[in-house]
Amino acid sequence: MTVPEHPSTGTADSKLIRISLWVAIGALILAAIVCVVWVLVGTDNGVVGRAFLTILLLAAFAGAALLDARLAPRRPAWFALASMVTWVLCLLFGAILIWLPAPGWYYFDAFGRFISFLLIVLILLLALLHARLLIKAHQRHVTGFTRGVTIITIALVVILAAMLVIPLAFHEYFTYADPYWRAVVAIAILAAVGTALVPLVNALFAPRRPVARGYGPYPAAQTPVPPPAWPTYADGVTPLPVMPDGWPDWNAYYTGYPSTVSQAIAPVAPVAPVAPPHRGSDGGPAPGAPHSGSPAPGYEGYPPPPPLPPRP
Structure with a gap:
């Protein structure tokens, strides 16, 4: 007391x-x-x-x-x-x-x-x-x-x-x-x-009093550690689901849909795959399609390989 x-x-x-x-x-x-x-x-x-x-x-x-x-x-x-x-x-x-x-x-x-x-x-x-x-x-x-x-x-x-x-x-x-x-x-x-x-x-x-860590009467200020970057879908916004071993669901990255196990652990709304650009009959871009100065990233319409998450 x-x-x-x-x-x-x-x-x-x-x-x-x-x-x-x-x-x-x-x-x-x-x-x-x-x-x-x-x-x-x-x-x-x-x-x-x-x-x-x-x-x-x-x-x-x-x-x-x-x-x-x-x-x-x-x-x-x-x-x-x-x-x-x-x-x-x-x-x-x-x-x-x-x-x-x-x-x-x-x-x-x-x-x-x-x-x-x-x-x-x-x-x-x-x-x-x-x-x-x-x-x-x-x-x-x-x-x-x-x-x-x-x-x-x-x-x-x-x-x-x-x-x-x-x-x-x-x-x-x-x-x-x-x-x-x-x-x-x-x-x-x-x-x-x-x-x-x-x-x-x-x-x-008597109950022990809390001991302040660091120097001086107040606890030492700790610099907040930013959370590690988690890989996302091809849209660059939606994070990938989590697998049972704690790693991202890389299969969902390529397919656009989470696997069954990862969906049960961390349900995430599926992301529609990126549609290939519409081409005309001569193989060129269709009229009215936006022209891009650089080729689409990836290989044969697939998104580029995802970055690896930082290891602990």
Whole structure:
């Protein structure tokens, strides 16, 4: 079973795209309000620098939202919504890293928080790309097994991304013990196995795609071979009948009538033989008969020998 990669955009798809745009607008307004409140009631420690970083963050989010809105008609509706939610999460974590004060026992590391923000964005985008590619591979051959594996694998990847992002955002406040990272590794192994299962099942059971011959994405153009010339009757138009061995009926060429066997294989209307020219009593051409400048071809009124058909 093959599912089209880009389904036609319907009413539900349009609603999802509009929802994603409203999510972006709401997140932008909410982030601006929260940052303004922090500026008014927060401490004076680096307010100008944090405000400048907030402006850059909001501008970057607005650009990403506009790009997603422009690309939304070319993407599946679920992917457009998931992409917008991903950028909203990036905006949220960026605002947290900018305005969250450092605890009293931990110094404020602006460069470290910037690196953490870049890693958070990278992890979220990789999780989104993973879901896109896995669903695309799953749509090549949809079965109950591959559907279950795809859903479970995407859920594991989302959990893994969350478990990696949270320590990057709040490592100054919490300490993550060894069991936490053991769980991260276990989930990563299960997600990798699920990711590999879908392409393997497709390689075994999915229908093969036609391979284009020649160079380039399109098949190489082939020059049509003209059909071989088939001998005709003396009129030069009517083709000779076919004998059981595939050769022309040469007897029909000389007699003007097809033989019995060839008539049964390929019935052809008989062709009247060429009548000899009418001559007068003195042996010359009859009065009014058309005069030909060259003698009639053939031998004693018979047509000339037919040409041989080309051999394979």
